[in-house]
Amino acid sequence: MLLRQPTLIQRSGRKLWCHGNPKLLDEPLHAVLCSRACPGDKIIEAIDLAQRWRAENRAVISGFHTPVEKECLRIFLRGPQRIVICPARGIDPFLLPAEWQQKFKRRELLIVSPFDSSIRRPTKQTAELRTRLVLSHAECKTIIYASPHGALSRIVAEKPLLQGAVDLPTFDHA
Template identity: 45%
Template structure:
């Protein structure tokens, strides 16, 4: 599997990175898989490490609907809830973009990812060069901004009030990009900073 390096100015380099990250946009990104997926206006998926049980059930339901609808989803798929959603999505046929918080050069590709890559429905992207081989919290924060910048819309299943995910959401709001979440009491703090309650049907439109 060949890794592709995209520099700023390359026709396949996502222009949204420069739009939202400005001077902080990476000079190059590395990719493995079908670059055409980037044209699909992906939905970004995020969730805090800790997630209330009622939201977990809704997130499972959302992932299944996204799979059935053939929607393109982008995420780091790092937190427990995000990983569960990835497992559901991998069982479908829709496009997926995975963004690890490390370099993908020399990274072991999971067996469950190989077939979707070969089928042209999985793209792995990273803004980190080969010296970043270990995932860290700092790289995770940069990765999340990278994911949100590329995405057409951002869906946050849950953000712990006062936590890092909520702080990250405040930055997304400043980009004037749609920030969506489940309609429930546990997400009232997200709505208070500018997120919009939506039903699953609204997300699929």
């Protein structure tokens, strides 16, 4: 399903484009983030965490871009919880994958981006801005793994960003 003409909303003085139910941003969201390179034991922890969150019906937010985040998304899509997906690019147009369509039709899925349609591909800069967006909307933040010297490590090290409820049970930041 090809989505066009996203809805423009204002959140905390920021323009956001979205497809789906923007009220999902008002729910207590749980962020799950992971660097692209991830040790095997952390992958197993991530899968266990995603299955637990699915059983607990936790609303989740992420970019769902890295392999570990994508695997978590596959697990969440089979559960009852609401999902907020934040691509690191504009979402006009946005090709909605078949496996997301049922949740989207039930208004349990929101695709939200701070980027207008001129941003066609993710870059390191847009990925960093997307990660900051995810963290700013999450009540609880879980970092599965942050590669040393990577962008996620640098963002996580910024204390003001992580104010509020922080859940880093599997945080590995060497």
